[in-house]
Amino acid sequence: MNATALIDAAKDGILTGSVYALMATGLTLIFGVMDIINVAQGILVILGAYLSYALSVHLGIDLFLGLLITIPSLFVVGVVIERAFIGRLKGPEKTAMSILVTYAVSLLIEGALNIIFTVNDVQLHASYVNKSFLIGGIHFSFIYVAGFVMAVILLSALYFMLYRTRFGVSVRASLADQTSAALVGIDVRRVSTICFGIGVAVTAAGGMVYGATNAFNASTSYDLISRLLTIIVLGGMGSLGGAMIAGVSMVFIGDMVGVLWSPVWSTMAYFVVLIIVLLLRPQGLFGKPIARVA
Amino acid sequence: MSVLLRAQGISRAFGGVQALNECNLEVEKNSITGLIGPNGSGKTTLFNVMTGYVTPDAGTVSFEGVDITNHRPDAVFARGIGRTFQLTRIFARISVLENMLIATQHEESWLRGLTRSKSTTSEVNTAMEWLNFVGIARLADLPAGALSYGQRKLLELAYVLVADPDVVLLDEPAGGVNLTLINEIAEKIRTLHKDGKTFLIVEHNMEFVMSLCDSVTVMHQGKNLVSGSPADVRHNPLVLDAYLGGGDDEAPDSGSLHG
């Protein structure tokens, strides 16, 4: 076995994996608080990437600076989606319905993006995108490192918000039990809307890094959403730490299989791991087990 | 009289909470046994253990002398133990009659279900008789979700009875229903008891328990505290302590205890 390949896979796992983890955190937060599976998360990442693209190509705004515009914009998009559609879902089939509703939203956005930006692949460019540097004999690509740093900053901010602020207490209370949270006077409705907004807002950052490291068009969202969904299921739905670990291991496992065996099987390796884990632990790595009596 | 259903030394913890702690319970054949105790004393958990919904950390459950610990709920039901839930559970989007038919096939292999129609005439007749017994026969064709809370309680009782279980476990049959309906439910239980059914009833309404049961077991902090006739239990100082945490100004026979 090749030691360099292993180090590369670990490096890539942590750097790229953390960006996936960031996007998946948004998804798992939404599920944890609201029991909503937001399958539009994939297309929203692409929307974020296209927003960065439009700002940098048409207005010459730097990719990282542009986040100051794209993150709030996607927050608003999230709030609008929640208020217009998600918040109206009720009843026992709420979660199943949410998959369909957010899928419909996703189709709308996909169609609009196709018309505005065409279906040709694009990639985000900046002077630093292809730069790399050497530390301890290992090549580090600038954009991956920057993406990693940004993901860490945003995730820390998210954790700070959840564990050190009053709003965070309300969110965690709602994560644990919506009904009890409402009983102690938490405005669960408002918490839900804001969480959905935050869960969507992180896609702007994830989308920017994704768009700078991959060529994409609107239909790339299918690959993305399948990865994000599997990350949150592997980590345990509703578990923030689980999403982080699953995001990193997804990329790591894929890279390892790519190096040791063949790149064509790297995507599949991850899905196979997921299926095996779920057979042994249906609730995912860090999820709460489901009791028989509801 | 012989013991029909027995739980011995049952323990079960959820996280750090010891819901049941070496709890024992005996239900005599053809009795109406009451199970009372303050909230959180482990009554519903004991029900869940006895019906296969929760696996105990320790202890055994036996029915007619046969060990049924860790049997799944379907197997427990097939042996002849039926139960209702504290928060009524009915199948909301199928008709009332179809609700009744679900439980009628408990002795059938699942493959048989594929090849036979959902009901025979005699099954429908039996189902209708039971619906008639609880007084909701004319609602048979409505989706069960349209029923009121009290009607749902009656439906749940009926669809358990349709499978003709030997013992029926009722989790708060009188909870949340009006007085007329409470009396009616008590009357149904008495009638069924005369026909040879055994009942185990968890209930907060003391009047209901004391007037109906031949034997009462009081639970406290996951253990069985006292068992005996309603009169004995009523005047047992241990029971007063359990309910009132050492106070002495109110006894459990002073009406329904909530809290």
Add this chain to the structure above:
Amino acid sequence: MIRSKQLWWTLALAAFAIFPLVVTNPSDTTIAFFALLYMACATSWNMFSGYSGYIALGSGVFYGSGAYTMALISVHAHMAPGAAMFWLVPLGGVVATLIAIPVGWAALRVRRHTFVVITIAVFFVFQNMAINFGFTGGTAGLALPFITWDSSYYNIPFYYVALAVVIFATVLSVSVRRSRFGLQLLAIRDDEDRALGLGVKVGAVKRTGFAMSAFTIGMCGALYAMFVGQIYPQFVFDPMFDISIALMAFLGGLGTLTGPLLGALLLEAGQQYLTVTYSNGSLYLILFGALFLVVIMFMPQGVVVYFRDRVTKRADRERAVLAENEAALDLEKAH
């Protein structure tokens, strides 16, 4: 009421039976063929997911398996191109069912929400295998024996075989609904744990339903492969397929009989028509998405249920019966 229902079914069947005789333009009959394929798939999907509430989003696995069964066997057995290949259609269904047994065994060990995601994961595993295994021809796909029927005739046999598959799927769905097994699926949808406590063998029932629904979808995949003559992994294992049949069933009315049929007919015919006329898939996505949102928001039970309840004034009738019963109970007590 019953008789008029039968009359409608007969009329609809007659209309479908004479359709290719009246409308002979090959591009129209192609649209009709695809509409029938999706009607069968949506009905079959609904027979498990609609009845049991377990939303499967990986049915493309069965469609693709059926398609590859048709392609691989017809190629390797050097079959003469032509009607004999139709015999492979049921075989596609059998292969899909055989695949569904282990898949269902694994995926149905978890509850609803996770089940959805596992079916998606399984789907991508299969898509990946089809792309990367040697025997599937990789991304270049597989070319089936070339059928040299005249273009004015080509669609007609396919149309009638597809119609037969739709009838098969519908009859199967009706008989499941009328069987004890179907009642158990519905009980699982409403309250799985309660059903278990009433003696329903929920595990076996779910696995059986899942495998049964794979059969028709596999047949449709095989028929599709034969029709187009050349299959590519990304088209027969298409994530759009998974979600489309779910949306069609949902749009018409989840768990109803006519819902998936109507939903698939309207959506697939609409999509094919828009694609052919405007060759603009993006416009279709927007229309589809918008239509879907409207239905979910205003008719969450689906179009068929919504209009049926309007026509029959079901809610009013139910209220009347309930009130009457309450009154009767009160009267009894008064005595």
